[in-house]
Amino acid sequence: MMRSGKETNPYKQKHDFAARSAEARRIRKKYSEQYPVIVLRGKRCKLPPLDKNKFIVSGEMTLAQFQQIIRSRSNLAASQSIFVYVENDGKFAIPETSKAIRQLYQDFGDDDGFLYLTYHHDDAFGASALEM
């Protein structure tokens, strides 16, 4: 597959396509009802990084449930919102949080066999020119 521009996905930067797809195939073969998911932190997201970013997730689980796992691992206060989206080769989508991981994997899974999800908090506002 043709890829234009620099790869910005840190997981893809670290592992080449062959290694990634081999691993994804291995996981899919071993656990037929579970799916390999990589969770990335948004580019300017200020939440702490997760202690791990590779998950094997049951296909039944909804994105909302999975979001709870991300929440608990990033020590988010209850008042803080978290937003999960799919960003792949410049494509961007906000998946419905009621959808099951299996569905998201079918709709948004990468060619390498992983599903990449990115999380972000909401933007804070203040007149930035006035920061002193």
Next chain:
Amino acid sequence: MSYSGSFQEGGASELVSAAFLDGASWSAALWLFLGLVGTAAGWQHLAPQLPVAMASFRTGFLSWLNNTRYRIGNTAEIRTGEMMFLLGAAYQVPPRPDKEAPEEEQAAAREALRMFAQQLEDDVATRIWFTYRKDFPPLPSSRRTTDVGWGCMLRCGQMILATTLMAVLQPRVHHLLKYTMENHHLKAGRFQGPSSVGSALLHQVPSALAQLNQFRDEEVKLRTYFASDTLVILDQLRPEEGQAEFEPIMLVLPLRLGIEKIGPQYHARLQLLLRQPWCMGFIGGHDKRAMYIFGYQGHQYFGLDPHRCSAAVAQSTAELRDRWVEVRDSFHTSKLSGIERDDLDPSLAVFLLARTAEELDDMLSVIGQPTSEDRPGPALVSVVQHSPVGLF
């Protein structure tokens, strides 16, 4: 509006209830009621401290800078001959006079435009406008006496909450109230996001209502719902079975509709929302400048901009009497601000108010149903029956 109150000695509440006899001006009662909120918000954390002299220079400089920026800021550019929407109300903007037409027709067209401008100005001027304030008593655990430079999202939150409370109470409330905002999440001096402000404000609604209800014969009820993780769970939303009367409910939807920019496909659904009578608008912004948005036309969103610094609200009845006109006027503006839709930040929080069961049904379909002819753009949230959380 008649603000010609005859002021008498007595508590602030008597004073203002005497002054507000008609429905239109009760919005001004609400400003006081909420005005004390913002500045008195109980931020509990210590903000970076500055020597006092430095702080006052800073405040003065910042308010000067902000007011300069505000003046050169973004006034709504309304296009003639097109529809525009403000808080669910549709306006047909009259067309420009046709230079080829007979003079009489041109004069009529000019008059129609003038009338429209007046009507629009009246609409905007009756909204409650919150701005930065300076020289209020220091916030708890902080020496800050102004929110210039960091409080804009909070001010937008106050505007949208005030609008919502007005919509649920109007026209039955004529009393001034004040309540304190015990705020456990927000730190003074820190920039705020629309979601965190939305969530924090929802916590204030019960105490606000309790205080409002002290002055009323008939109890006002308002439930609140915060759609975390872009999920609306019907089990939690719908009233209990067998409950005779529908209790109004206020929904806050924290959204992030893109990474750097808002996904262009979402504008159609946001605009559909802004055409609904139950939509109170949303708080969002651009370039880190927060704005309360409640209308649109074409590619522009309209709303009120808090980036203006006013003096603190009066701290006593005597001071209020002395500064009455100034204080009152500082809560209103006839200036509608505009923002190009491509400049809109993807983070925003939508506020909705369902006063009837029918409104709630309508609302759920507009926010949760996938794209269709009647509902352009993608759904903003997932509407589900049961909580999907806790099953594993």
